[in-house]
Amino acid sequence: MSRLIRLAVDHPIWTIVITLVLAVGLAIPMFHMTQETDFREFLDDDDPIIVLLDEAEARYGKSWGIMVMLFNEDTIFNETTLTKVEQMTDAFEQLPGIKNVTTPLNSQTIVGSATSISVKKAAPGGVAPTTPEEMDIFRTRVLEDENLVGGVISESGQAALINIELEVGADDYALTPEIVEIVDSYRGDGDELYIYGDAYFDTVMAEEMESDIALLFPLAILVMVALLFASFMTIRGILVPIAIVLLSVVVAMGAMVLLGFPMTTMSFIAPILLLAIGIADAIHVLNRYNEEIAKGTPKRQAILNTMEEMKGPVVMTSLTTAAGFLSLLTAFMVPQRHFGIVTAIGVLAAMVFSLFLIPAIMSLLKEPRVRDLSKGLRPLTRVLMGFEQVIAGHRKTVLVVALIIFGVMLAGIPRLRVETSNEEFLGKDHEAVQILDFTSEYFSGDMNLLVEFDTGHRDGLKDPTVLNAMLDFETFLLENGVSKTFSLTTLVRQMNERFNADDPAFYVIPDQQNMISQLLLLFTFSGGTLGNMALGDFSAGTVMGMYKMESSGNVSRLSGVIQDYLDEHFPEGGDLRVRMIGATVLMDRMFTQMNQSQLVGLASTIAAVTVLVMILMGSVVAGLIAAIPLILTVTVSMGIMAYTGQPLDMMTLMVSVVAVGIGVDYSIHFISRFRSEYRTDQNADRALQKTIQTTGRGITYNALTVALGFFILIFASFKGIRTFGWQIALTMVVSALSAISIIPAILVQWTPKFLSRYPWKRGA
Secondary structure (H helix, E strand, O other), rough: OHHHHHHHHHHHHHHHHHHHHHHHHHHHHHHHHOEEEOOOOOOOOOOOOOHHHHHHHHHOOOOOOOOEEEEEEEOOOHHHHHHHHHHHHHHHHHHOEEEEEOOOOOEEEEOOOOEEEEEEEHHHOOOOOHHHHHHHHHHHHHHOOOOOOOOOOOOOOEEEEEEEEEEEOOOOHHHHEEEEEEEHOOEEOEEEEEOOHHHHHHHHHHHHHHHHHHHHHHHHHHHHHHHHHHHHHHEEEEEEHHHHHHHHHHHHHHHHHOOOOOHHHOOOHHHHHHHHHOOOOOOOOHHHHHHHHOOOOHHHHHHHHHHHHHHHHHHHHHHHHHHHHHHHHHHHHHHHHHHHHHHHHHOOOHHHHHHHHHHHHHOOOOOOOOOOHHHHHHHHHHHHHHHHHHHHHHHHHHHHHHHHHHHHHHHHHHOEEEEOHHHHHHOOOEEEHHHHHHHHHOOOOOOOEEEEOOOOOOOOOOHHHHHHHHHHHHHHHHOOOEEEEOOOHHHHHHHHHHHHHOOOOHHOOOOOHHHHHHHHHHHHHHHOOOOOOEEEOOEEEEEEEOOOOOHHHHHHHHHHHHHHHHHHHHHOOOEEEEEOHHHHHHHHHHHHHHHHHHHHHHHHHHHHHHHHHHHHHHOOHHHHHHHHHHHHHHHHHHHHHHHHHOEEEHHHHHHHHHHHHHHHHHHHHHHHHHHHHHHHHOOOOHHHHHHHHHHHHHHHHHHHHHHHHHHHHOOOOOHHHHHHHHHHHHHHHHHHHHHOOHHHHHHHHHHOHHHHHOHHOOOO
């Protein structure tokens, strides 16, 4: 490596040209970057739940399409609103890929009389009523049909729903903009219009990510420029580190496209993250170079001395940081793995540029005018020196206080709750969350569960035993938080009641299978359709339940009690196969697996980083000492969240992993410089004094840079990203403070033997 560094110093122009060619080559693919915000795509294609969902869609179609909802303060029973519904329906049906559009107007209702039963559309002719008589008929039909109330119309009559069912394989992302355009053309006239659907929300989130990047990235650069100016007060001190981080961002983003990774709600913070952490190596290298120049060392030798001294810490910090991010490869969700790979690439790119590009640039520039470093930033130097005098003089007290803090924070961790709901990530004021609240208030909920009853043979669902088992299950769902259920049982009971002159006593499942068959045959002959309630041969069907998500805990709770019920009443190997196949089981699997993988990833990150430090520093003790601030930082971070009631979500679950990957840099730089200074005269106090005047100041500015860089995320559109930003900023402060307090207290107190060795100098 030393030979390559000398080559960069002696051939700076070629080094810079090669770097720029690489940057341009990786910048070109960035124009082809794609975005992905569909949570279904966050799981592997071969995941059992995805396979199950694909199978269910092939059998029953999509259980949840795109919905357009209308709200009228007076009720939707007016000609203007209903004409709007009719016209929008006609427009939607003209779009390719639309299988069916269901509205209050064209929903089927069962109409009985003394002599006949018929299936008719709720509105006469399925079009907007134009006379008071037709409006009365329509109002009566929809508000008295239990399948429609809470489904396509609210109980109050103020809200109506247009459900747009897509054909299997249809591109809902391509259709959504066309649907939005149609809806926008009908806004006004006293009606409020809302769109609900995964593709719509994903489109909104993608647009917000683009606007966030456009705002936050330049803002982060401005923060970096301000801090670099405060640190170096020179143009080169600003431009060189900024160039390093921008190049590393280009490499990371270009590699992301080449690897086929889309931009997601997690990876879109990678550029800002790399700005914050990639600048660290450049700061430490330039600080060390200024020290050499201040000593009067000739420029070329100053550069070589600097890189000889800094290559070990730079390589170690970069490798450990990259290892921290690569630990996300154990994560359950695909975007977290992509995020880990991309940031690791960016960190390693910043390492390479710091080791070779900075020396090349320095060799082309004139020697900087360097002031006495002990006087250059007098206030900060005095504060740090005073701080370290307190630490050295009360080192046992420092360690005891750290242990007490650790214990208090550790005691709070059991109070942590996990919450990965849309509301927690997006925030209560987000448009998508407000639409979800509207759906829950006026309809039956914003989440659906789907359970399949498969008899395995033709006409199996016509067995009264099977239908009554389905009905018992629906009763169980309604007793456990589900607002409304839809299945064949309601249809059969309605038909039986109508067949018996609307006698409520006959609103039951008939005892004879042939009677059920006749009712269903009459229903289909009258023009009725089953939708996804049953397959055409009645061998299998579904029970759909609607409920308000409220929290991820509610989803997991409901999924758990349903599975317990199914295990008890429909054991495997029985004649009737019953299983959950809808969104609820998908979300539950995402929540539980994500939490488990994240905790495993955190433990593996700390272990991997500790072992790597042991190897690179050639000392088990050094690795263990470096790990102490990391463990304390993670504990404090989780403890603060527990005591403040802040839940763990899909972003904050990553805080600790990211904090370990970045925070280890402070420990390594401090230990490396302390060991270097201690090696000169074996005096721990003087080593501490020199370390805090140089590396301590670098760590301080580094921590401020990273913290403020992440703090910029409080301006993001998503609450989860905002929380992630301030929590990372907090952990950086805790991590840096731990590194310049706990580590020196340990080193001065015990002066371990590894301080006398410099393993990375071997073979240099």
